[in-house]
Amino acid sequence: MPGTVGRVPTPPAPVSGAPAASGAAAAVLGHDWAGTPLGPWRSWDPAVRAAAELILASPVPMALALGEGFLLLYNDGYAELLGDKHPEALGRPAAEVFPEIWRTPGVGDAIAHTYRSGEPFLEKESTFPLHRRSGAVEHAVFTRGYSPVRDGAGRTVGVLAVAAETSQVTQQLQSLGDFAAALAGTLTLDDVARVALRYAITSFDADRVAFAVDEGGGGWRTVRRVRGELTDEADERLPPLWRRTPPDWADPLVVAARSGLPHVTDDGQPLRETAVDRHDQKIRALTAVPLRAAVVRGALAVGYQIPHAWSAAERALLAASAELIGQAAERARRFETQHGTAQLLQRSMLPEHLPDVPRLRIAARYDPGVDGNAAGGDFYDAFLLPDGGLGVVLGDVAGHDVQAAARMGQVRAALRALALSDPGPDTVLAGLDRLVTSLGAEAGTHELFVTVVFGVIDADRHRLTLASAGHPAPLIRRGTPEGRVLAEYLDVPGGAPLGLGCRPTTTSVRFDPGDTLLLFSDGVVERRQQGLAAGLETLLDAVAGAGSGDPRALCSVATAAVGGATEDDVAVLAVEHALRPSRSASMEVPAEPTAPSRVRRWMTGQLTQWRVPESIMGAAVLCTSELTTNALLHAGTAARVEIDLSPERLLVSVADSGTRGTVTRAQTDTLSSRGRGLGLIEELTDAWGTDPTVRGSTVWFEILIPPG
Template identity: 65%
Template structure:
């Protein structure tokens, strides 16, 4: 993406072909041409298969009022907007959707046009061309004239991080040369912004860096009012801060507030000198602002505004105003896409997680944990699932499966398979019997839908708590990883469990059983193929990496193993990920739970409660202090960012202390007047990384859980 470095000397570009004197009436625009074209025969492929980042970049190009072009892939397939088409003149519309070298010929071979684009694509570094002269034909009748264009070129990466093409932004001006490259960076980063939080981070970072501001706010409508996030000069943000959601606050519908007026009226205002925020100022920073620009963000589905300000008088030049208005339009489009994504993502997440067990069984000497993560786009329900439940005879049934596909149909099949498995297991829990019944179900579903491509894999086992034996069968699913605790102080080991392979469900197969035994301290990890499969890499490489990471884990705690498994194999995956882990505990653990109200006094209550409980349990004092500090910070973040009551759970055994903090929402109405005194912002995550032996975050059916684990020194006994 574009940055502030990597520039080259200005280059002289040859004259482009004469532009048409006027656009013929009724001629379709670039947006209509791009949306109406069949791209399946091109390097891009069908539009519904485009990478989300590429698709977002194309939409940004088409909606921009500034000349923009996107050159895709090794062939530099050209997609541009109407403003850029005006620069191409008679080459449009033939150039649209064609390889640049073929349609531009000698022009593309010159460094002034194709050479720079190829340099950016191959090298992955942004380039800013300042004041490049270009001959164009204008006026009636057309007369040649020399114009100066500044162009910024930045790489566009897909969601896997691979360079997919080059984004070019052009502007006929010499006054915004420095800021133009940052506009290209803004465009590229907005293309990868999936949520409103992401858009807020990008916008605030862009505005503060590009305009050397003292004050910037970004606001969007929220249930009849507005919520905003702010950045001010001198505010120190570290890596941990950037990983947390921005702190949103609500702004009253006060007509004296420039940000509210801009959002509601749709009109930009520019105050060069005065006291634009004094009537609504919430602190001394806002009272000191003298110059302010308020820019509306308006789309059919979103209303908001962006304000930027200085503590000194500032003249808003026409070129600067035009640049800000263009940036605001890009931000508005990105914010609308993010809102659509969040709505679809939330529906998909709710559908997916509602089909998974909300609570896992609790056994005296066996601990269970599970985790489900959506794939890269996070925008569709998937077919991965897990389950664990008590059988009538006291044994534990556990299963992990995968229905191919990433749509509602896959999720529906998954729900049917999971429900049927429970019913069959409660009647006859034998693994071969359960898989045979599921096989008939999947075959029937395929026949009813006249679709023979329903592909379901499952690994299913029955654990006997009396002796730790697990009897398992696999229907085309990868075998679980078995982690053996080191005996006599030895290092832990891990291997793939020996489970006889069997055919996937629906093919009429027969299944055999394998058996393993969990000794105290041992763990078993079931996983879906999204954990180990990576594009362009052998499956065995992923399996080996998972086994090695499991053996090297700081402990066999199931929550720790689930978190570790999701990141054990390098690279990203397009697939969903589901994991289920069970540990045979060395001894029974002690646990306690506290419900924390969404009030500023919540963290202090947690500190008192944990101090009393851990000292009653004779936990070593250094661990008590570190655990209380980390839990207080996590509770603060949960209350601040979720805005709902939190639940703190502590679990202690002879080996480790496990603490989890769960919330039940995404945003709320916490008493914001005390928000600044409740947290130091990202400090909580930094403390956990420094003080704990392992930690992670788990999405749940109704919120998010953040947990950490601290190992108890071996010399200490309860």
């Protein structure tokens, strides 16, 4: 019969190893081959039947294209690739089954060439559409091979097609480049850990990944991520949950980091001795590889809940990933050392505590510019004067180096000394002008550029007296009798900067209860490719639209008002003349597991005594408990909780002394691995933020109290 496959006059004896009647094999055996040019299954040439049975028993995706029409026969692996084209593709010409790609170079022409010439064909990588059973069409990467299939007489009667989908390997190699780019943008070990864990659990489709780095003086810091954790933007804005372990800890992650050798378990209980919870206990396969860094020691581990034999390609990818992480970790360690030194110098020259004055609430904030390694010259201060007034100052010494920070310290100390002798703002700035001129002459430079604004607040007389030396005009937020809020820049003559012949003049304005003064550095409003006037207008609108005049909230609003990165330092100081005195209380929180519950009991009792409405009390206690938990987890040190209640708002702050990094504003959701996380604070409060301090950071929130 024309077109039959090695047809013989009498049926051959049954071939041993016939395919089991299930899946694609059952479909092949049950197919009506008699209705095709190939003829009934039992009449096929034994060699062809043996090839077919071998294909049907193989787990590798394979297909036979038989006869002149290239009629298809395939196994379960190939049926998966066909998706919704199976089982209708059985016994049909390949050109009809794959009309969308048959004429693509390397497909139909390659099969025909192999059939007619008997020469095999191999294409290591090509992209074709893949029809999933869900109906979706994806473009996948395949390695394909075509080989001639011969009958017992040696004639070519078909083509064997072997297809291996290599999309995952290809995607992993592509993601390695993205991973390298992401690591290039990291500054701290916290950043490196976040990027590494996110990449590893996605790229290797793992159930658990972990990262370890040495502490420098002994011991290890480890952090992990498990499949199914609800992670979102909040995970990026909190320091990772590091766990500190002893130098000789037996976990494979630390063993690999300590020895510099990979630790591989294909099937077993690799974390049996060191498991901290059920996620660790379920891991059966784990590979830990050292970072291969010159200075920093560490390791990356990838684990699965089922047995997993690592292929050579996966091992190579994991080793390359660990090498990239090692390089990033070394850069981060250098940055943290330089950054910590510079910022400690900077913050040590700023007041650690602002004065506590009846009817005046004070807050300040300092943020370094883009180059976090450098100390800057921005400074602020607030101090009590002998006559009972409050002196407030904010200035900027040009430069971003240790010399600028040292000069800033000199200027700040001299200003205090001058103000304590004669608090007149014009007199103080005139004396500072002489000091800066002297410092410039001593240094042999005329480029010592210092701007400053100094004011004296007399709360009893409701007056504010100011003088400026080349500094941006202060801003004041006022409430009107009608309940409206206005914000305006004060008309304070700027004059020349200090050291350039400054002749300051004073300006006196009302400072009534309900008003808030805001002093700020030019880093708050100046941005590249944006005029200064636009920045000032944006800041004015933001302050006028703030939910309250609370100084801590206004500092947060001011620093975030103008979008875009700034290369300059940012300093703000805010003082509110309160309508009525507030009530305050504080609690020292020990670093122990029972601390959050103790805080909840203390705060509930305090707010009940103050007769705070239950709805506000419940939200405040819940949010304070979350912040206390975060402080203890991330800092690992004791914390301090402070509450301040005024008729307008409840302000709560939680300060630690060891947090790395800062918390930045972003939308958040519930985090399973961190309780409810900062999503609650975002949802239940009217404002919140974080303030870096000399020895840690303070996270705070504000809840407005409705009138009446």
